[in-house]
Amino acid sequence: MTQNTAHHSEPNSTSVKPNHQDAGKKPSTSQAKSSVDVLIIGAGASGLYCAMTAAQRGRSVLVVDHANKAGKKILMSGGGRCNFTNYVVEPENFIGNNAHFCKSALIRYNPWEFIGLVEKHRVPYHERDYGQLFCDNSSKDILNLLLDECAEAGAKVQLKTSITAIKPLPQDSDKSGFMVETSKETIHCRSLVIATGGLSIPTMGATGFGYEVAEQFGHQIIKTSAGLVPFTFTDKVGEVIASLAGISLDVIAFNERISFPRPMLFTHRGLSGPAMLQLSNYWQVGESIHINLVPSVDISELLRQAKAEHPKQLVRSVLSEFFPKKLLLALQDLHWSDLKDKELANIKDETLDAIGDKINNWTIKPSGTEGYRTAEVTRGGVVTDEVSSKTFESKLQPNLYFIGEVLDVTGWLGGYNFQWAWASGKACGEVV
Structure with a gap:
């Protein structure tokens, strides 16, 4: 994979140009401003896992997504049965320019921990070839598990919400973090987590928004391409x-x-x-x-x-x-x-x-x-050398985090990409 080093030189650039619907609509001055400890952009696998983990620590958490439904890729995965993890997950099951980056999170959150959550929620599942685990009934069981854990912990999920601008605040101010303008309101957050996924399956709402945010804050992007395709x-x-x-x-x-x-x-x-x-x-x-x-x-x-x-x-x-x-x-x-x-x-x-x-x-x-239209994952993404492998915080912008598929980490077919979502979401959720 080649490296695309073009990026914005000004990390304090105040706007991003998302491909989201309603991106051009700016919130009116009469709209309320809200404040949360953690704002997560992306209501997919990694975003929801990060949200429940952070909320369980007592953080106020809001997850926003431009889609009309949370976890769309979870629902369609595994032929509607969601291959949610694999019995054996090793760093060798992942590719990226930095082969060591994924190790820390995967070691700290192994498949048995997610299986424990599946069993806690009494979701019936079965094993197929090569250690792959699938729901007996429907992918909805995994999505509902995540949404129930978020609700129980107090994490809120807000859909049909587009991001129009992200502005970092001075670190020494009373309100450090970010001001994030959305199509509904302006939100202040102490920590901002980008869990927007990659470019795969645009009909599910996939966009390059996460890469644009990364570039806004000076991050490099490994050239993306369709994977598992x-x-x-x-x-x-x-x-x-x-x-x-x-x-x-x-x-x-x-x-x-x-x-x-x-x-x-x-x-x-x-x-x-x-x-x-x-x-x-x-x-x-x-x-x-x-x-x-x-x-x-x-x-x-x-x-x-x-x-x-x-x-x-x-x-x-x-x-x-x-x-x-x-x-x-x-x-x-x-x-x-x-x-x-x-x-x-x-x-x-x-x-x-x-x-x-x-x-x-x-x-x-x-x-x-066949390209992104049918690809299960996106190869490439945010350069991992510029992100902490332990906390997933940007090394270039304090309180900014990247998790899941938006990073240059791509798993094999067989539940590995979901395990990466859970592991990276958990590691980030424990520190934001």
Whole structure:
């Protein structure tokens, strides 16, 4: 990832240009001014967890969001069942320019603590492959859990509220902190927490607002891109893939840096499924990806053995047990169409090896990804070297905090991004 170092030189700049609705509406002078200890912008996973944690410490807390509903991405996650954490969460499950940044918060808040909260609220859940935990019923159970904890602790959540300006106050004044103008009122807060998430799924209300606030106060932004997202193809391979839409199989997807043994799904637009989503976090534009379509078998060896034992067989006959017929014929058209009716006895061993390599190491170059429209997360974000890994406070602006996905921390598919939201929200909530 490249680093975009452009940022405002004046940290006391009084306005941001949010993409929120009503951003142009300034509060009238007759609107009341309110004051809270902690103002959190963003009523998503990290923002709500931070709010309940701070309120439980006796802080007055207000969460504002421009959306008409809290936790929209929570509701749609995991196919509506919310993959809320994973039994095993390690720093290696996250990417970012500073690999060590996530360690402190993750160590201090492990998955079992959130599972304890889930069980306290009697939310039924189950485990799927690779330690992933999902709600039995609905993602609403997780959102309601967070909103109930906020309400019980006294944290208020205010929706349909846009931010029009943020002004830092002198640190030595009686009212240190920030004056925040919203579409409804002007709010004074001692601590301001940015929990606005990334750019993924704009139809859910995602904007770059958090990055704009960060830049207003001199923070650098690691260039953002779509993560955990399906690949697209525009060449002949893309046409073949589209013709196989709906077919799924277990593969190993890999590149020079990492490999993932997971299911892959052919779609009308390209390749999706957990294997592809995981690999997309480690992919850069212009790179090829590799797919082992039959991870359990060395296909070159199998074909040579079949040639020795059943020389009259065809290649597709040997491979028929591994693929649905439609996929097998498509692979044949792509990789050995001129040999499709040739008996194994008449095919050179080197040619069989080449076919085997196409199966165990299918190398293709995506034209791109489906982008933020379907991405589950945003790669890149606020540079973490400029934020405390213990408190999440800005090192450039006192009393300003960044948590969750707005930071340059991106988790794997499988509950890791939610665990990051809980862990960063908790760490911040304990100090604001």
